[in-house]
Amino acid sequence: MCDKGSMAQYTRVSGFVGLITLQNPPVNALSAAVRQGIVDMVERALSDPIVKSVVICGQNGNFCGGADIKEFGTNMSGPPLVPMIDAIEAANKPVVAAIEGSALGGGLELALGCHYRIAHSKARLGLPEVTLGLLPAAGGTQRLSRLIGVPAALNLITTGIHVTAAQALQLGIVDQVTDHNAVEVAVTFSLSVAGQSMDARRISTYPCPLPSDFDALFEGVMQKVRQSARGAIAPVACVQAVRAAATLPYTKGMEREQELMATLFTSGQARAQQYCFFAQRAVGRWRMPSGARWETSKPMPVHKAAVIGLGTMGRGITVALAQTGLSVVAVETQEKQLMEAKQAVSGMLERGAKRHGVAPMLDRISYSQNIQAVAEVDLVIEAVFEDMALKTEVFQQLSAVCKPGTLLCTNTSALDVDKLASEMPNPELVVGMHFFAPAHVMKLLEVVYGPRSSPQAVATAMQLGKKMGKVSVAVGNCRGFVGNRMLMPYLQQAFFLLEEGATPELVDRALEEFGFPMGVFRMSDLSGLDIGWRVRKRDELVEPDMASGQSARIRQGSRYSPLGDLLCEQGRFGQKTGQGWYRYDKPGSRVARSDPWLHSFLVEYRARHGLVPRSIDHQEVLERCLYALINEGFRILEDGIAAGPEDIDVIYVFGYGWPRHRGGPMFYASMVGLAKILERLEHYQQAHPDVPYLQPSSLLRRLVASDSPPIHRWREVIKKYQSQL
Numbered sequence: 001m002c003d004k005g006s007m008a009q010y011t012r013v014s015g016f017v018g019l020i021t022l023q024n025p026p027v028n029a030l031s032a033a034v035r036q037g038i039v040d041m042v043e044r045a046l047s048d049p050i051v052k053s054v055v056i057c058g059q060n061g062n063f064c065g066g067a068d069i070k071e072f073g074t075n076m077s078g079p080p081l082v083p084m085i086d087a088i089e090a091a092n093k094p095v096v097a098a099i100e101g102s103a104l105g106g107g108l109e110l111a112l113g114c115h116y117r118i119a120h121s122k123a124r125l126g127l128p129e130v131t132l133g134l135l136p137a138a139g140g141t142q143r144l145s146r147l148i149g150v151p152a153a154l155n156l157i158t159t160g161i162h163v164t165a166a167q168a169l170q171l172g173i174v175d176q177v178t179d180h181n182a183v184e185v186a187v188t189f190s191l192s193v194a195g196q197s198m199d200a201r202r203i204s205t206y207p208c209p210l211p212s213d214f215d216a217l218f219e220g221v222m223q224k225v226r227q228s229a230r231g232a233i234a235p236v237a238c239v240q241a242v243r244a245a246a247t248l249p250y251t252k253g254m255e256r257e258q259e260l261m262a263t264l265f266t267s268g269q270a271r272a273q274q275y276c277f278f279a280q281r282a283v284g285r286w287r288m289p290s291g292a293r294w295e296t297s298k299p300m301p302v303h304k305a306a307v308i309g310l311g312t313m314g315r316g317i318t319v320a321l322a323q324t325g326l327s328v329v330a331v332e333t334q335e336k337q338l339m340e341a342k343q344a345v346s347g348m349l350e351r352g353a354k355r356h357g358v359a360p361m362l363d364r365i366s367y368s369q370n371i372q373a374v375a376e377v378d379l380v381i382e383a384v385f386e387d388m389a390l391k392t393e394v395f396q397q398l399s400a401v402c403k404p405g406t407l408l409c410t411n412t413s414a415l416d417v418d419k420l421a422s423e424m425p426n427p428e429l430v431v432g433m434h435f436f437a438p439a440h441v442m443k444l445l446e447v448v449y450g451p452r453s454s455p456q457a458v459a460t461a462m463q464l465g466k467k468m469g470k471v472s473v474a475v476g477n478c479r480g481f482v483g484n485r486m487l488m489p490y491l492q493q494a495f496f497l498l499e500e501g502a503t504p505e506l507v508d509r510a511l512e513e514f515g516f517p518m519g520v521f522r523m524s525d526l527s528g529l530d531i532g533w534r535v536r537k538r539d540e541l542v543e544p545d546m547a548s549g550q551s552a553r554i555r556q557g558s559r560y561s562p563l564g565d566l567l568c569e570q571g572r573f574g575q576k577t578g579q580g581w582y583r584y585d586k587p588g589s590r591v592a593r594s595d596p597w598l599h600s601f602l603v604e605y606r607a608r609h610g611l612v613p614r615s616i617d618h619q620e621v622l623e624r625c626l627y628a629l630i631n632e633g634f635r636i637l638e639d640g641i642a643a644g645p646e647d648i649d650v651i652y653v654f655g656y657g658w659p660r661h662r663g664g665p666m667f668y669a670s671m672v673g674l675a676k677i678l679e680r681l682e683h684y685q686q687a688h689p690d691v692p693y694l695q696p697s698s699l700l701r702r703l704v705a706s707d708s709p710p711i712h713r714w715r716e717v718i719k720k721y722q723s724q725l
């Protein structure tokens with residue numbers, strides 16, 4: 001017997017079991033129609049006298065990905081989740097959740113309303129609402145705390161992590177894990193408990209087990225989330241909701257859960273985080289200005305890859321490749337460096353494997369000092385020193401050695417990928433892969449195409465990035481690509497603010513309170529001040545520190561601050577030398593301390609250049625640094641280097657520490673209001689006419705003139721703008 005009409009299919013199986021199958025591909029999200037289907041089918045199963053037990057499962061081996069995120073922010077209709085789940089829990093026949101694929105968010109909350117949970121061994125479970133700026137408000141905070149205890153519930157709910165079926169069994173979230181068909185196992189099991197009282201299986205009736213160190217636990221967790229969330233409100237609300245579970249009766253706890261959710265649900269932070277969720281997926285649907293796009297570009301098969309150059313980046317890339325299960329040839333011509341790299345790579349693989357409880361992929365890698373070893377690989381990632389002449393030489397060797405059709409990728413953070421390609425016999429096989437350090441940890445990968453890169457080459461690099469667990473974004477070729485290009489005006493404004501009266505501490509505090517994990521100066525100290533110095537020297541911007549006055553701070557026709565150069569001339573390269581914008585107890589130490597020397601140096605510098613310091617507040621720091629960065633983002637869109645604002649936002653959230661609860665720079669601009677950004681840029685440009693980065697971009701002006709459309713409609717304006725160029 002079967003009813004296929006609704007988005008929850010009803011079938012009677014094994015004679016006496018009502019099987020309810022959620023059907024809303026691809027993840028069976030709980031849309032209004034699915035919720036209606038569940039309500040109707042549960043009612044039907046419970047009122048059918050032949051049915052002794054009920055099993056709930058999801059179509060296509062996927063239980064449920066939670067509430068339908070697309071419905072948030074709309075006029076939500078259909079039956080609400082809480083009474084729907086309460087009705088399931090109150091049922092007088094056993095209801096069993098058969099969990100395959102994922103049970104996330106509202107999906108897990110639905111399962112927690114069932115009397116039993118049986119999971120397939122490959123299933124994953126979690127309450128990731130916090131990552132969407134929300135909390136599990138369909139009873140998740142109240143039921144999970146009662147089921148697995150407060151500490152474990154706090155961990156899952158405040159981080160949003162997904163756990164494996166085995167971990168869920170250990171925590172007590174599921175009752176059984178099976179390698180067989182979970183639905184069949186659940187059907188058989190449900191019959192075995194049919195007729196029994198379900199009173200002891202209703203989680204809402206459980207007392208919440210209280211830890212002995214209750215107050216200390218909550219204080220500690222609250223402090224931790226406040227520190228790591230940096231202004232995000234959802235993790236704090238999650239802690240408060242779990243506290244309610246521990247201190248209030250169930251119904252009162254539910255009221256508190258709803259109350260906290262009501263604040264989050266309509267917040268700008270929730271909108272920002274949900275935008276990030278969809279943006280992360282949208283960047284996979286890449287397109288190039290030539291019209292080539294993801295659906296029509298088939299990746300080449302990659303079975304064997306090579307890495308050339310085993311410095312810090314090369315080692316991380318080798319680890320990331322080996323962890324995908326690929327065979328990797330790691331080449332380093334210097335013997336000592338090769339030995340050190342081998343040891344470092346093995347260590348990273350072993351530590352990673354230990355964390356995940358798997359065997360390290362050590363045997364996937366073969367090491368060589370000879371570039372001939374890459375003759376049979378399908379793809380090479382060159383990661384030698386950031387120098388065009390050296391990279392060109394390596395690429396020429398590669399094209400002589402590699403089999404025809406091998407994809408040649410360069411790991412570069414700023415060099416001209418097209419220039420490199422133009423030196424090769426097969427420029428269509430050349431793409432940039434800009435990894436971020438540490439390359440085996442950082443999620444972002446910029447895949448850089450030039451005008452000659454073939455769509456197949458881009459598709460292959462994008463797919464490889466995905467296999468490595470990266471969020472890959474395809475971007476056009478220009479100085480600094482997207483991320484580093486936008487960083488230039490941001491850094492420049494930070495230097496200018498120091499000249500005008502700010503301190504590194506003030507600038508960093510403003511940015512950290514905004515939500516960055518580190519302000520610009522602490523970040524520069526961490527990455528090394530000498531990196532930028534080398535680039536500025538190559539660009540012939542660095543001059544001997546002789547002159548004073550305004551003219552000494554003009555280079556190539558624009559305002560320039562030599563502050564960073566002056567620090568480097570003193571050997572202050574940041575953490576590695578124990579001194580930079582801050583001082584450190586010893587070279588390599590991480591704790592940044594205010595440095596009186598630096599403050600005196602700034603006073604003396606300003607006096608020498610006739611700069612009168614003035615009071616600068618956080619608002620100015622944010623406007624100057626962030627709006628200059630955003631302005632460059634608009635130029636990048638104008639130039640077609642990024643296909644849409646989502647690409648830029650994903651790059652900044654995943655690669656540059658932009659706080660996710662602010663959605664990325666372009667989303668943030670849309671929230672602040674484009675007219676306001678334009679007005680402030682015009683204001684600062686008038687005050688600093690020698691700073692081209694503050695000149696508002698034409699696209700920003702065009703968007704404002706088009707009544708500042710919502711961000712999802714920017715692409716239309718961009719397209720029109722580009723067609724008129």
Ligand SMILES: CC(C)(COP(=O)(O)OP(=O)(O)OC[C@H]1O[C@@H](n2cnc3c(N)ncnc32)[C@H](O)[C@@H]1OP(=O)(O)O)[C@@H](O)C(=O)NCCC(=O)NCCSC(=O)/C=C/CCCCCCCCCCCCC(=O)O
Pocket residue numbers: 026027029065066067068069070081102104105106107128129132134135136137138261262263265266278281282
């Ligand atoms: C792990 C996944 C499930 C699958 O991953 P993968 O296989 O890699 O596939 P993806 O590429 O990620 O996804 C495929 C497509 O599916 C889309 N998708 C995925 N999940 C959802 C979803 N939950 N909703 C909608 N769409 C979804 C995805 O976008 C892809 O499509 P496209 O490429 O973008 O086109 C993975 O997808 C995943 O992790 N999904 C998200 C899981 C998740 O976060 N779930 C939690 C959702 S939130 C939730 O469940 C909340 C529950 C409680 C809600 C209670 C609501 C009550 C509202 C009351 C508010 C009270 C306020 C009142 C205010 C007032 O007073 O007025």
